[in-house]
Amino acid sequence: MFTVTDYQELVALNRALMEVRYLADNVDDATRGSSFLSILHVRVVDAIKATLSESGNAGQLSDWEKWQLLENRERELPRIMKYLATFWPGLPSEEGKRSVMISMLRPFIFTDDDLQRLISQLDEMMANGPSDIDE
Amino acid sequence: MPHNLNYLADSLGDDVFFHYTDEAGHAAIMNGGVVKANSKGVSYFTQDMVSAGDANNVLFAGNPAYAGRGSYVIAFRISPDRLMAGVQPNELVHGGSFRFSLDDVIFHGENPFG
Numbered sequence: 001m002f003t004v005t006d007y008q009e010l011v012a013l014n015r016a017l018m019e020v021r022y023l024a025d026n027v028d029d030a031t032r033g034s035s036f037l038s039i040l041h042v043r044v045v046d047a048i049k050a051t052l053s054e055s056g057n058a059g060q061l062s063d064w065e066k067w068q069l070l071e072n073r074e075r076e077l078p079r080i081m082k083y084l085a086t087f088w089p090g091l092p093s094e095e096g097k098r099s100v101m102i103s104m105l106r107p108f109i110f111t112d113d114d115l116q117r118l119i120s121q122l123d124e125m126m127a128n129g130p131s132d133i134d135e
Numbered sequence: 136m137p138h139n140l141n142y143l144a145d146s147l148g149d150d151v152f153f154h155y156t157d158e159a160g161h162a163a164i165m166n167g168g169v170v171k172a173n174s175k176g177v178s179y180f181t182q183d184m185v186s187a188g189d190a191n192n193v194l195f196a197g198n199p200a201y202a203g204r205g206s207y208v209i210a211f212r213i214s215p216d217r218l219m220a221g222v223q224p225n226e227l228v229h230g231g232s233f234r235f236s237l238d239d240v241i242f243h244g245e246n247p248f249g
Contacts, residue, residue: 073220
């Protein structure tokens, strides 16, 4: 069993996942959209928060909870939309769209309204042409 | 405007952000009036007050190539709406290079946090 419990190692893992899943250029499409990495990312952030909770560090725990809010992800969200636009028209169903959007949005915290708004936004962007999607 | 530790202590607030660097970086930034963007087109700031010894782990993911980058600190007054959330809560990102005037600097010099 491979486990990571050191706070700084977990934070470094989160940095790596943020780069690969959102910020780095020239990442293989399958890797960027991997559902396994999405689930792993959730587990890493949960582990970071659990470490802080166990050590009684309420201030830093609160900072991570704020960091997780989708409304604060000004850099990542345009990149998520740009990535999803590359295959959005080929998704066969609304359920498929929800599934890939949720996978990309995790580990950030979002509401059902956020989810529907972003799906509608992407549908509209694709209807208007991909030039509407800028970072 | 004084750029000393007492002035920093009196000026701390939500709009004070630190850039950690080394001696050469400190000189280049203060001489040039700019924190240059990196290869990703962003410059980095934090509100964490960390010692030179802790900076590598806390800010630079333990990267040995960044050893010494926390030995100097420049504290800027920056409107928070100019910065974006980074990849961890203690990292704030400015899109592009950050140009400043000396009036924006409230401290610069060797890391005062230990």
